[in-house]
Amino acid sequence: MGNPLEKDSRSGILGYVTEQALQATVEFKARWLIGLLLGLLVLQLIIPSRTWTFLLLGLGGLLAAGYWWARQLADHLVLTRAQHYGWAHVGDLLEERFSVENQSWLPAIWLEIKDHSDLPGYQASTVRSVDGQRVTQWRSEGICRQRGLFTLGPWQAQVGDPLGLFTVTLAHPETQSVLVYPPVVHLPTLRLPRGAATGAGRTSRRALDITPNASGTRTYAPGDSINRIHWRRTAHMDTLMVKTFDLEPSGDLWIILDLDERVQAGEAEESTEEYGVILAASLSNQTLNEHRAVGLAAYGTQATAGDTSEPLPTLVMPQKGTAHQWRILQALATVRAGGNWPLDRVLAEMDRNLGQGMTLAVITPSCDPAWVASLLPPMRRGVAPSVILLDPVSFGGEGNPEALTALLADLGVPVHRISSGMAFRPVFDHERIGRPEYRVLPGTGRVILVEP
Secondary structure, three states: OHHHHHHHOOOOOOOOOOOOOOOOEEOOOOOHHHHHHHHHHHHHHHHHHHHHHHHHHHHHHHHHHHHHHHHHHHHHEEEEEEOOEEEOOOOOOOEEEEEEEEOOOOEEEEEEEOOOOOOOOOOOOEEEEOOOOEEEEEEEEEEOOOOOOEOHHHHEEEEEEEOEEEEEEEOOOOOOOEEOOOOOOOOOOHHHHHHHOOOOOOOOOEEEOOOOOOOEEEEEOOOHHHHEEEEHHHHHHHHOEEOOOOOOOOOOOOEEEOOOOOOOOOEEEEEHHHHHHHHHHHHHHHHOOOOEEHHHHEOEEEEOOOOOEEEEEEEEEEEEOOHHHHHHHHHHHHHOOOOOHHHHHHHHHHHHOOOOOOOOEEEOOOOOOOHHHHHHHHHHOOOEEEEEEEEEHOOOOOOOOOHHHHHHHHHHOOOOEOOOOOOOOOOOOOOOOOOOOOEEEEOOEEEEOOOO
C-alpha cells in the first residue's frame, strides 16, 4: 500500500521571485577626499600653482567618474531571487536561484549579497562580480535542519565603483515564508489497541453486514439480500452475483501530544519535544495509510513568523486522506512546548471529543501518575487508550518510567517506551527543493523536465 505523502506533487506550489529593488541608494564612502580637495583649494588660493590645479582636476575627475560609475550600476543592475516552493521537510535540501543582469557597459567589480533569512542552517550571503552587458547566475543551498515557519529575506545587494569611493545599496525588503514540516519516519512496532467503532481499515475477515469496503463478488446464495446484488457483474456473468465486504475493525484515532513545558527534557533534535512531534507525524501517516481517520491535539504554543510564539492549543479534528496528512504536518511544524497545559488538564479538555469505540494514543514524557486517572472516564465508554512514553531519564530529565509503566499495565493500557538516540529512518527520501530544470534533447529538440 502506497504512502499518501508520495502522491503529493510540488508542481503546483510556487514560491516567490523578486527582481527590481524597491530602493537604490548611493553613499559616498571617501569623505577624506572632500577634505583633501578643500585643502588643495585653499593652497591654490594662497599659493597658486599648476600642481594644485592638476591635483584638483585629477581628484575631482576621479570623484565625478566614481559617482557616474556607481550611478550607472544603480540604474542598470537587475537582481532576481527565486524559490519556487513554499515548504520542505526536515532534511530536505533547500535551493534558491540568484541572477544578476548588468545592463550597463560598466562592470560590477564586486557585488555583495547580504541575506537576512532566519532559516537555521541556511545563509545566502555571498560576493560575486558581473561584467558589463552580462548575466551572472548562481545557486544557494542549505539543509532544512529544524521544523517551523521561517522567512527567506529581506536581502540587499551592495556594489560600488572600482576605487571604492561610492557604494550602491539595492534593498529588497520582500520576504517569503517557508514552512518546514517535521520528518515522517518508519515507526517501531507499535501495536495500538483497536476501538469498537467502525472505521475504514481493511482486514482479511469478511463482514456479515454491508460496510463501505466492497472487496469483491461471489455467486448468489439463498438468503442474500437483494441490495447486495452486483447488477453489472450479474449481467456480465449471466448469473446472480453479490458483493462481498471487508470487516471494518477500528474507529478514529486521536493522538494527544503532551507539550507541557515543565515535563520536557533534552535539547534541540535530541529532546522529548522533537521526538514527540516526529512520532505524532509518523503515527498519523501510518494510520491514514490504513484508511482510518486521525485527529490531533497538541496543547502548547504556536510559533509564528519572526520566531515568536503565542499560547494557542492545536486541535485537528479526525479526517481521512492525503490532504488531512498535510494539515496535521502543518500543525506539527509550528507547535511548541509551552503554556499551562499539564497532561491531566488536556485529557479532561479532550474527554468530550473521545466518543465510544475510538482509539487514543497519548505521547508524553511525563511520569507523574496523576494524569493516569484521566484515562478512566473514556475507558469506561469503550475508548481504547495506549501510551507512547518518551523516557525522560534517557533525555537527561527526571522521573520513574518503570513505576508509570507498571501502573498503566495494571489498568490494561499498553505502553511503548521510546529512549533518546533512537535511529529514525525516513519514510521517503529527502529531496532537493528548488526551481525545476529543463533540458533540450539533442536531435529532436524536445524539452523535458529534469527532476532535481
